[in-house]
Every structure is written in structure tokens, then in C-alpha cells.
Amino acid sequence: MTVSATERAIGILDSGVGGLTVAREVMRQLPRETIYYVGDTARCPYGPRSTEEVRRYTLEIVEFLMSQPLKAILIACNTATAAALQAVRERVSVPVLGVIDPGARAAIKATQNHVVGVIGTQGTIESGAYEQALRRIHPHLTVHSLACPAFVPLVESGYRHTELADRIVHDTLQPLKKTELDTLILGCTHYPLLADAVQKAMGSDVNIISSAEETAVELSTILQHQGLLTMMKAPRHRFFTTGEAEPFAQIAEDWFGYPIEVEQIALSESDAAGLKTQTW
Amino acid sequence: MTVSATERAIGILDSGVGGLTVAREVMRQLPRETIYYVGDTARCPYGPRSTEEVRRYTLEIVEFLMSQPLKAILIACNTATAAALQAVRERVSVPVLGVIDPGARAAIKATQNHVVGVIGTQGTIESGAYEQALRRIHPHLTVHSLACPAFVPLVESGYRHTELADRIVHDTLQPLKKTELDTLILGCTHYPLLADAVQKAMGSDVNIISSAEETAVELSTILQHQGLLTMMKAPRHRFFTTGEAEPFAQIAEDWFGYPIEVEQIALSESDAAGLKTQTW
Numbered sequence: 340m341t342v343s344a345t346e347r348a349i350g351i352l353d354s355g356v357g358g359l360t361v362a363r364e365v366m367r368q369l370p371r372e373t374i375y376y377v378g379d380t381a382r383c384p385y386g387p388r389s390t391e392e393v394r395r396y397t398l399e400i401v402e403f404l405m406s407q408p409l410k411a412i413l414i415a416c417n418t419a420t421a422a423a424l425q426a427v428r429e430r431v432s433v434p435v436l437g438v439i440d441p442g443a444r445a446a447i448k449a450t451q452n453h454v455v456g457v458i459g460t461q462g463t464i465e466s467g468a469y470e471q472a473l474r475r476i477h478p479h480l481t482v483h484s485l486a487c488p489a490f491v492p493l494v495e496s497g498y499r500h501t502e503l504a505d506r507i508v509h510d511t512l513q514p515l516k517k518t519e520l521d522t523l524i525l526g527c528t529h530y531p532l533l534a535d536a537v538q539k540a541m542g543s544d545v546n547i548i549s550s551a552e553e554t555a556v557e558l559s560t561i562l563q564h565q566g567l568l569t570m571m572k573a574p575r576h577r578f579f580t581t582g583e584a585e586p587f588a589q590i591a592e593d594w595f596g597y598p599i600e601v602e603q604i605a606l607s608e609s610d611a612a613g614l615k616t617q618t619w
Numbered sequence: 620m621t622v623s624a625t626e627r628a629i630g631i632l633d634s635g636v637g638g639l640t641v642a643r644e645v646m647r648q649l650p651r652e653t654i655y656y657v658g659d660t661a662r663c664p665y666g667p668r669s670t671e672e673v674r675r676y677t678l679e680i681v682e683f684l685m686s687q688p689l690k691a692i693l694i695a696c697n698t699a700t701a702a703a704l705q706a707v708r709e710r711v712s713v714p715v716l717g718v719i720d721p722g723a724r725a726a727i728k729a730t731q732n733h734v735v736g737v738i739g740t741q742g743t744i745e746s747g748a749y750e751q752a753l754r755r756i757h758p759h760l761t762v763h764s765l766a767c768p769a770f771v772p773l774v775e776s777g778y779r780h781t782e783l784a785d786r787i788v789h790d791t792l793q794p795l796k797k798t799e800l801d802t803l804i805l806g807c808t809h810y811p812l813l814a815d816a817v818q819k820a821m822g823s824d825v826n827i828i829s830s831a832e833e834t835a836v837e838l839s840t841i842l843q844h845q846g847l848l849t850m851m852k853a854p855r856h857r858f859f860t861t862g863e864a865e866p867f868a869q870i871a872e873d874w875f876g877y878p879i880e881v882e883q884i885a886l887s888e889s890d891a892a893g894l895k896t897q898t899w
Contacts, residue, residue, distance in 0.1 A: 368727050370757055434844070444839050447648050448832060476839060477650055478852055552728060559724050559756060560840050564714070572758055 342408040345569045348373040348577075349558065350404035350412045352397070355383035355495050355582075356590045357529030358415030361438065363595060364555035365413070366576070369562075373574035375407050377604070380582030384491045385418040386460025386527075393462065397423035399606045401431065403579075409433055410567050413558060417527050417550070418460050421468035434561050439463075441553035442524045443472035447480075449546040450522040454481045456515050458537075459526030461486045469526055483518045487511050487527075494529040497590060499536075508536040515541070522546040532594070579604045625849045627690035628653040628857075629838065632680045635663035635775050635862075636870045637809030638695030641718065643875060644835035645693070646856070649842075653854035655687050659886070660862030664771045665698040666740025666807075673742060677703035679886045681711065683859075689713055690847050693838060697722075697807050697830070698740050701748035714841050719743075721837040722804045722830035723752035727760075729826040730802040734761045736795050738817075739806030741766045749806055763798045767791050767807075774809040777870060779816075788816040795821070802826040812874065859884045 351362050355378045362376050377400050379385075385393045397419045404412060411434045412427065414420045420437030428435045446455045457469040464486040473480050489511060493504050515523065523545050525531055531549045538547050562568050576599075580587040584601040592598045631642050635658045642656050657680050659665075665673045677699045684692060691714045692707065694700045700717030708715045726735045737749040744766040753760050769791060773784050795803065803825050805811055811829045818827050842848050856879075860867040864881040872878045 368724070368757075370759065440843060441840075444648070444836050447839075448836055475850075476843075476848065477648075479650065556724050556728055556836070557840050559727075560721075560837050561844060563720060563756075564841060568755065570755075 344410055345567055346571060347408045347410035348375045350375050350377070350407065350409045351415050352377045352400045352404065352412070352419070353379070353416040353528060354385040354418065355380045355491075355529075356587060356594070357491065357494065357527065357532070359591055359594050360528050360531040360549070360551040361413065361415035361554050364551040365558060368555040369559055371569050371571050371574060373569075373571070374576045375404060375409070375579070376576070377404060377579045378581070378587060379606070380495075380580045380587055382581065383495060384460065385416060386462045386488060386491055388462065390422045390462070390466070393419055393422040394426055398426060398430065401427050403604065403606060405431060411436065411558065411562060413554065414438065415528050415554070417468075418462040421463050421466035434565060436554065436558055436561065438528060438550040438554045439468050439472050439526070441557040442526060442548055442550035443469060443476065444557075445548045445553040446473065446522045446524050447477050449548060450480070452519060452521045453479055454483070454518065454520045454522075456518065456520040456523040457482060457484045457526045458487045458512070458515070458523065458530065459484070460491060461488050463526055469524060483515060483520055485512070485515055490533060491527065491529045494532045495590075497586075499532050504533065505536045505539070508533055509540040512537065512540045520545065522548060524548045525550060577602065581606055622688040624690055625847055626851060627688045628655045630655050630657070630681075630684035630687065630689045630692045631695045632657045632677070632684065632692070632699070633659070633696040633808060634665035634698065635660045635771075635809075636867060636874070637771065637774065637807065637812070639871055639874050640808050640811040640829070640831040641693065641695035641834055644831040645838060648835040649839055651849050651851050651854060652842075653849075653851070654856045655684060655689065655859070656856070657684060657859045657884070658861070658867060660775075660860045660867055662861065663775060664740065665696060666742045666768060666771055668742065670702045670742070670746070673699055673702040674706055678706060678710065681707050683884065683886060685711055691716065691838065691842060693834065694718065695808050695834070697748075698742040701743050701746035714845060716834060716838055716841065718808060718830040718834045719748050719752050719806070721833035722806060722828055723749060723756065724837075725828045725833040726753065726802050726804050727757050729828060730760070732799060732801045733759055734763070734798065734800045734802075736798065736800040736803040737762060737764045737806045738767045738792070738795070738803065738810065739764070740771060741768050743806050749804060763795060763800055765792070765795055770813060771807065771809045774812045777866075779812050784813065785816045785819070788813055789820040792817065792820045800825065802828060804828045805830060857882065861886055
């Protein structure tokens with residue numbers, strides 16, 4: 340079956356449920372577009388893994404996605420963007436977007452005093468990807484980065500609405516409270532699920548940047564400039580997970596506010612080239 | 620002299636000084652990039668002119684700009700974007716951006732109740748360009764449009780800080796106060812110079828969208844995806860006007876907060892093809 344370019348889906352991938360924050364923004368800002376989402380829940384979190392491993396996992400998901408009729412790929416995971424954006428771009432012919440550059444751009448737009456903070460997983464922070472993205476565009480920024488390894492497990496385990504979550508967020512962010520930052524990038528797609536706690540911990544004067552919103556704008560921009568926006572009105576999204584479908588569906592329903600159907604897939608681990616075998 | 624692609628300038632054009640709001644945002648968000656700005660002050664305002672005339676004028680400016688080493692063109696005028704974006708794209712090989720799509724995208728991101736207002740010149744509002752841009756992306760929006768023909772003369776004549784300006788803005792916007800809009804697009808690049816008066820007239824709950832900020836983000840996105848961001852650190856901007864250099868320089872200094880040098884050019888009127896002769 341041939342599907343015209345504009346009617347193809349947008350592939351969105353993440354280590355787990357965090358990328359659903361991006362998927363939700365894409366649905367909200369581009370309500371005509373169809374989404375195929377893959378959450379690699381079985382191997383989540385990506386944060387503590389080596390760059391090479393994250394790149395291999397990402398390429399495996401991309402290979403699965405490219406077997407579907409797609410017009411763009413969105414890596415809705417900061418760790419995977421830092422590790423694999425370039426590698427994915429080299430392998431596919433459709434536009435590939437990450438979440439780091441849109442977040443950097445939004446922070447540059449928002450900051451008045453040119454002091455910006457970034458929080459993310461260990462992998463994202465150690466990669467220095469945000470500092471690079473920010474300074475690539477704006478040479479006169481001061482950037483403070485902080486790894487928050489406890490945040491992803493908090494979200495994936497469904498504890499985000501608890502008092503414990505508030506306290507962990509508050510305590511973790513203390514080092515950034517001592518800086519002059521006026522803008523803080525949520526450099527992990529799980530973190531918008533903790534945005535209220537982060538805003539409370541940092542104070543109401545700090546601009547909190549969610550990559551999710553900005554990445555959806557950037558996707559809209561790229562699709563339009565390439566003539567790829569659809570005119571359809573009734574998209575049929577699909578959600579895939581490498582883990583158990585049930586807990587994934589529960590978190591997604593909590594986040595979207597309505598039930599979704601989740602399909603389980605298996606991506607067999609392949610060699611370092613990352614593009615060999617898979618079964619599902 | 621050959622200039623490498625990334626080191627070329629960004630050409631920004633407007634009917635007058637309004638596009639300086641966009642130029643300022645580009646300088647703020649992309650401080651490495653060089654800008655060549657043309658304000659067609661001698662033929663301002665474009666708002667009441669016919670589509671064909673605005674298209675011809677725009678193409679004349681584009682021809683002048685393309686004689687310079689450029690890597691992108693930004694039509695920083697809503698009237699000219701509505702009339703000539705497509706025609707300019709057909710004639711040049713560099714990326715061409717308008718101000719309408721970025722403003723539409725930002726409104727879609729900002730609105731919660733899906734009721735959006737647009738104010739602009741007569742030409743922009745009559746073209747229906749914003750409604751089209753908004754509905755192209757989001758089919759479920761209610762859009763209220765209002766032409767505000769008094770606003771551009773207010774800004775170009777330097778009266779924007781007066782009580783009269785506040786009153787004109789307040790009275791003009793009354794029809795929109797009766798709607799449920801939660802987001803208002805400043806659909807003319809002169810209007811950010813009246814943003815405070817507009818916010819006061821509409822109330823603090825309404826999101827005021829400046830195309831300027833969003834267009835700079837979109838330019839950043841397109842340049843990056845095409846590998847065109849520069850690594851230079853000391854850009855040398857140039858400002859051209861078809862009118863008197865002195866009043867242009869005064870308004871620009873008022874807006875930028877520092878003096879700029881303005882060069883006067885003459886674009887001779889040519890035939891409808893718009894790409895014949897010019898002298899300066």
C-alpha cells in the first residue's frame with residue numbers, strides 16, 4: 340500500500356513514558372498529524388547507560404519505526420538525542436529532530452540575564468550537549484548544569500504526585516538555587532511531569548523551559564518548510580512499548596486524560612551496528 | 620570575493636521601521652549572525668496598497684538584497700508576507716521566511732480555549748492569510764480578525780509613547796474585547812512597538828503574540844537544520860532605507876537603545892515582473 344508523503348506518521352521515540360510529554364504537545368499543536376510512539380520501557384532508564392549502548396538501542400527503535408510509513412522522526416529523549424541524533428540523521432532520509440536544540444533555542448529566547456540552568460539525566464549532563472547547543476548559537480551565556488538521576492525513576496514508578504517527589508525535587512535542585520539563573524531547561528522529557536514541583540523549588544520568577552512544547556513548534560516548522568504538513572482531520576495514533584503494556588497504558592492515561600491502546604513489541608538486541616535483526 | 624555560505628548575511632526587509640522589531644530579536648537570539656536590513660520607508664505603509672503593488676515592491680527589495688552575499692531572506696512585514704512570500708520563494712534559492720506562520724504557530728502553542736485574535740493592516744487582514752495559516756495547522760480554532768489601519772502611521776511618525784497612542788489603541792481594539800479570545804497575534808511587525816498599550820487594552824490575561832520573537836526562533840531552526848548557522852562572533856550589520864536616513868536612524872536608536880548607521884538607497888520602480896532595473 341502506498342501512502343502519500345504528507346499522510347505518513349511522525350515517529351516519536353523515548354526510553355519510556357517521558358516522551359509522551361512531547362507526543363501530547365505534538366497532538367495539541369499539530370492535531371491533524373498521526374503519531375507512532377515507541378517507549379523502550381524494558382530498557383529504561385537510558386540515563387545511566389553508556390553512549391554506545393544508548394546509540395545502539397536508539398538505532399534499533401529507528402529501524403522498527405522505519406518499517407512503518409513515516410515522514411519524520413522525533414527523538415523525544417534527551418539522553419538519546421545527545422547520544423544518537425547524528426547517527427540517526429546519517430541513516431534515514433526523513434527529517435530527524437531531537438529535543439536539545441529546541442530547548443536551547445527556547446532558553447535563549449526566554450533569558451534576560453544570560454544565565455541559564457539545565458537539569459537532565461547523568462548521560463545528558465555528562466555529554467555537555469546543552470552547553471554545546473546553547474553556545475553554538477549564543478556565545479555569551481553562562482550555563483549551570485545539574486544531573487538529577489532520581490527524577491526519571493520517580494516518574495516511571497508513578498510516584499510523581501507524592502510529597503516524597505516534592506521533597507526529592509526540592510533537595511536535588513538546591514545547588515542551582517545558589518546561582519543567578521533566570522531560566523531553567525527541563526533537559527529530560529520526563530521532567531515536565533514534575534514541572535510544578537520544579538517551579539515551586541526554583542521560585543516563580545524562574546522561566547521553566549519544557550522541551551516538549553518547543554520541540555512540537557520545531558516539528559511544525561520543519562514539516563511546513565518541507566511541504567509535509569497533512570490535511571487529514573482524524574489521525575490514528577499508535578503506541579508501542581518494549582515493556583509491559585498495562586503500566587505504560589496507565590501512566591499514559593493519567594497524562595493524556597483518556598485511555599489509549601498500547602501494543603507490546605520486542606526489539607532483539609543486535610550488534611554494535613545496531614541495524615541487524617529484530618523480532619516482534 | 621567569495622563568502623562561505625555560513626558567513627553570509629540574513630536579509631531582512633520591511634515596508635519601514637516595523638521590521639526592526641524582528642531584526643532586534645534576531646540580533647538577540649542569534650547574536651553571531653549578520654543582518655542586512657532594508658526598510659522601504661519611501662513607499663510605507665504597504666497596508667493600504669494592492670496585493671500586486673506590494674508584491675512588486677517586495678521583489679524589488681529582494682533583487683537588491685540578492686546582490687549582497689546572503690544565506691536567507693526574512694520578510695519582516697506581514698503585508699508583504701501575505702502578498703509575496705510564495706513569489707519570493709519561487710525566485711531565490713536561499714530559505715525564505717515570512718512572519719505569518721511563526722506567529723500562527725506561537726498562537727497555537729499559547730491558546731488554551733482555541734479562540735485566537737489577529738490584528739494587522741488592512742492588506743494583511745483582507746488577505747485572510749492568518750486564518751489560512753492557523754487552520755492549515757489546527758482545524759478547530761475560532762479566529763477573530765481586525766484591521767487597525769491607524770497603528771502603523773502612529774509608529775512611523777514616532778508618536779507611540781503618547782497618550783493619544785494609548786487612546787487610539789484602546790478604542791480600536793474594543794470589538795475584540797467582546798470576544799472570548801485568550802490569545803492575540805500582533806499581525807504586523809510595527810505592533811510590538813505598541814505592545815504595552817495593546818496588553819493594557821486587552822487585559823493581562825490575554826497572551827500577546829509578537830511575530831518578532833517567534834520568527835527569530837524559526838530562523839534559528841531553519842538555519843540550523845540547513846547547516847547554515849555561523850560561528851562568527853562580531854557581525855557587522857547594515858541598515859538601508861529608501862527614505863530619509865535621519866528619521867529612520869532616530870526611530871532605530873529609540874528602539875535598539877544605541878545609534879546605528881543608515882544608508883539610503885533608491886529602488887527604481889520597474890514593471891510588473893518586478894525584477895528589471897534599479898539604481899542606488
